[in-house]
Amino acid sequence: MKELEIDTKCFNLKYTLECGQCFRWKKVEDYYIGVIKDRVVKLKQVENKLYVSSNREEDLEQEIRKYLDLDKDYEVIENRIIDVDEYVKKALKNTSGLRHLNQDFFETIISYIISANNNIPRISKSVNEISKRYGTQVEFENEKYYLFPTPKQLKDVTIEQYRECGVGFRDKYIYDTVKKINSNEVNLEDIQNMDTKELRSLLLTLMGIGPKVADCILLFSCGRQEVFPVDVWVERVMKKLYFNDENVSKKKILEYADKNFGSDAGIIQQHLFYNIRENLI
DNA sequence: TGCCAGGCCTTCC
DNA sequence: GGAAGGCATGGC
Numbered sequence: 001m002k003e004l005e006i007d008t009k010c011f012n013l014k015y016t017l018e019c020g021q022c023f024r025w026k027k028v029e030d031y032y033i034g035v036i037k038d039r040v041v042k043l044k045q046v047e048n049k050l051y052v053s054s055n056r057e058e059d060l061e062q063e064i065r066k067y068l069d070l071d072k073d074y075e076v077i078e079n080r081i082i083d084v085d086e087y088v089k090k091a092l093k094n095t096s097g098l099r100h101l102n103q104d105f106f107e108t109i110i111s112y113i114i115s116a117n118n119n120i121p122r123i124s125k126s127v128n129e130i131s132k133r134y135g136t137q138v139e140f141e142n143e144k145y146y147l148f149p150t151p152k153q154l155k156d157v158t159i160e161q162y163r164e165c166g167v168g169f170r171d172k173y174i175y176d177t178v179k180k181i182n183s184n185e186v187n188l189e190d191i192q193n194m195d196t197k198e199l200r201s202l203l204l205t206l207m208g209i210g211p212k213v214a215d216c217i218l219l220f221s222c223g224r225q226e227v228f229p230v231d232v233w234v235e236r237v238m239k240k241l242y243f244n245d246e247n248v249s250k251k252k253i254l255e256y257a258d259k260n261f262g263s264d265a266g267i268i269q270q271h272l273f274y275n276i277r278e279n280l281i
Numbered sequence: 282t283g284c285c286a287g288g289c290c291t292t293c294c
Numbered sequence: 295g296g297a298a299g300g301c302a303t304g305g306c
Contacts, residue, residue: 020287021287112287113289115286115287115288116286116287116288116289117285117286117287117288117289117301117302118286118287118288118302118303119285119286119287119303119304119305120286120287121286121304121305122286122303122304122305123286123287125304163302166302166303166304167302167303168301168302168303169289169290169300169301169302169303170289170301170302171302173289173290207289207290208288208289208290209289210288210289210290211288211289212287212288212289213287213288213289216287229287230287231286231287231288232285232286232287232288233286233287234287273287277287
């Protein structure tokens with residue numbers, strides 16, 4: 001198929017895909033290859049041009065724009081947050097163009113349940129293994145890829161089988177969550193219409209989802225950029241920058257973010273997270 | 282060998 | 295309602 005060409009501004013593919021918000025992209029030479037919902041996608045950025053190819057052409061540009069959040073004006077957002085303080089300014093200069101993805105809701109729920117007390121390479125490995133075992137196989141450029149399974153495809157998977165995918169003690173959480181979704185005990189429809197607070201409390205009723213995981217799901221698959229997930233890295237960077245390396249509670253950190261970062265807290269969070277992990281700040 | 286990883290659940294006060 | 299302990303697994 002022919003390659004699609006999309007003009008972008010204030011967009012950096014590398015930062016967006018490598019900042020730790022997603023787990024299924026693989027870098028091959030100067031391309032990134034991954035699965036978005038029901039298709040395999042190959043992406044490459046050269047300056048402000050994004051080149052896209054896929055095994056499916058139908059609605060491709062629309063899906064890519066949605067997934068990469070290309071229709072939101074990040075120039076406006078970045079111009080707004082650059083004056084928050086000197087640390088945010090520095091972080092933003094290092095990683096300008098980092099965007100929040102709109103990932104599949106169900107996939108993000110399961111991926112972030114796996115993320116608890118885990119590390120990124122191992123999370124990726126588990127998510128890929130679940131896809132390989134239970135997702136639909138598709139082909140692209142003579143290679144096999146696997147879509148992330150739907151709740152129905154996971155209907156009969158046992159706790160032991162999840163364990164075999166390397167998820168460790170989180171096996172029962174995934175099992176329970178999938179069961180609740182399949183039995184409609186928790187209805188994931190109409191999430192777009194729910195306000196953040198309501199959606200958050202719904203997520204918190206699921207096994208394996210606590211405050212941090214819920215906020216990651218809201219930020220990386222529901223476009224709620226006001227939430228501020230605090231993990232060990234964010235705790236570390238916040239203490240370093242704003243609390244003189246003192247041992248403050250997570251509650252204090254959240255209060256600081258809410259007061260000083262406001263409705264852009266999630267955007268700032270991701271820049272700080274990436275900067276501290278890459279040792280840039 | 283021991284510690285850590287995008288924390289959460291359970292138990293106990 | 296808050297604190298402490300346990301938890302699978304692999305990399306360093």
